[in-house]
Amino acid sequence: MERFLTLEKVNKSYAMGQERLHVLKDVSFGVEKGEYLTILGPSGSGKSTLMNIIGCMDTLDSGTYELDGEAVQEYGDNELTLLRNRKIGFIFQKYHLIPQYTALQNVIMPLLLRGLSRSEAICEAEESIRLVGLWDRITHRPNELSGGQQQRVAIARALVTKPALLLADEPTGALDSATGKEILKLFQKLNDTGNTIIMISHDVNVAQSSRRILTISDGRLEE
């Protein structure tokens, strides 16, 4: 197995009025290619902050973060933006689809941002839309889709760039349990076909669907 994500002694704190809130304390862990792991923790444990750092949306105070050969801690805003587009596929609890665009427009957005033309992007996107089983819904807007369908669109959008890492933040949090199970099944399928997945959750049942669980509490990580 090839290690491609390493966090070493990562610290992160925020100013809360006069005091500083130390959210992440010396967090270190590694992920190998093709892994499917869950970071499990209650709210306030620092898991969202950790996800933002893994997702290259936030900078670290100290420590190192290496993702697929890139020393992320040294990157500035513009480079992080590029890195997100090239390496990471995000799946959010609230789907975060853009309401005025159709499912198709939402899915191809990361490719358009990468500089592809619309027709090239649609070509590229076809596979991932078929994979989530929503080919017949691509002209629908998010408000015409059910929660499960919206999350599938979001997954297709995450997959469309063939990212090194799928990063899912409570992907079943807004879904009923049956639909949630389907989504988790889809995750397993994606992992079977070689995708590396990191999921963030507070739900032990959800976490058990993954192959490895890391627990975070009070800013410290435990295997």
Next chain:
Amino acid sequence: MRLVETLRIVWINLMQNKFKVLLTSLGIIVGAVTIVMVIAIGKGGEAEIAGQFQGLSAETIYVNPDYSKTFSTDMELSDIPKLSLDNMRQMLDENSYLKDITMRSSYFKDVVMNGQKGSMQVAGVLQNYEQISNLFPAEGVNISEEDVEYENRVAVIGDGLAQKYFKGPEDAIGKTIKIGEQQYQIVGVLERKGDGMQGVNPDDTIFIPFTTAERFLADPYTIPQVVAMADSVNHVAAAMKQMQGTLDYILEDGSIYMLEDAGSRIDAAMESARTMNLLLISVAAIVFIVGGIGIMNVLFVSVKERTREIGILKALGSSKRDIMTQFLLESVIISLFGGIVGVALSYACMPLMDYTDIPVLPTVDGQVIALLFAVATGTLFGFYPAYKASRLKPIDALNYE
């Protein structure tokens, strides 16, 4: 991101909010209409001035009494010494730069024309007025040297009068009219001029021989005006100097008459028209600024409303430049739309100006300026909200409720 794709996205966004786009662009629409109208009014004013001075060459020199003296001193209008035809001839003879000289007097008199009574402008003129003022007969003949010499009771009328009181120029010839207490025969009708000339509209004026007017219509308050032509524009100043010399010699106080040349009159009128234009355009610019602030307001609200969307785009890898371009383009397109609608609307507004006395002359220049102003406003006022949007932090924007 490719520009066409950004444009496509901007288009989708705008189409989702057609009503908002319309409301936002309202300020720009009004601004664009205002600018087109204002420039049309300005140009109309200039054209009217040009028309008034049309047929009037810059070599023309006027000799008028300095009426301001009658206001500032206890001097009466009737105290002003009148210039005679001999004085006029002397001014020509003693001048080495004058080509021609004429004299005219103008009155408001009760006139009976074809049975209808009215108060009209009557001008006493010499036979050479037609060359100096560029007034030629369309029908019949003009006032002749003989008419002036024998104080004939003949009249040449403007086209406007012929149309109003008779069945046109041909019908008017040979008819008799009554000016004051005397009967005059119409011998000619002038070409239509369409525009007034120094407050006198030749279309609505009756011209009679100067000597006839002096005899029957003269009163102590009407002071004839001398109009001279310099032989070239370059000699106007020299000719005026010599004319003043003659006046000083003829009259006890030559300063009672004021010399003025048409060139500087035209310049002064054009200058005031330009000042007016500038004033009107600044009013229009203010309208645009107000419109721009409107756009800015809506865009700020729009950035707030779409904070989450901006967050999503940033998470997916949208650069600051992409976000900035997108919001700026929205603003530019809204204002371009406003500009185009405004220019189109101005076509509809132009005929309404016919109901007012304000002269308008629509120009392509005005429309182009309106469009440029619109786009400039959109760019200028769209910039800050777009900048704000591009600076949002992805995590904060994503979690914005």
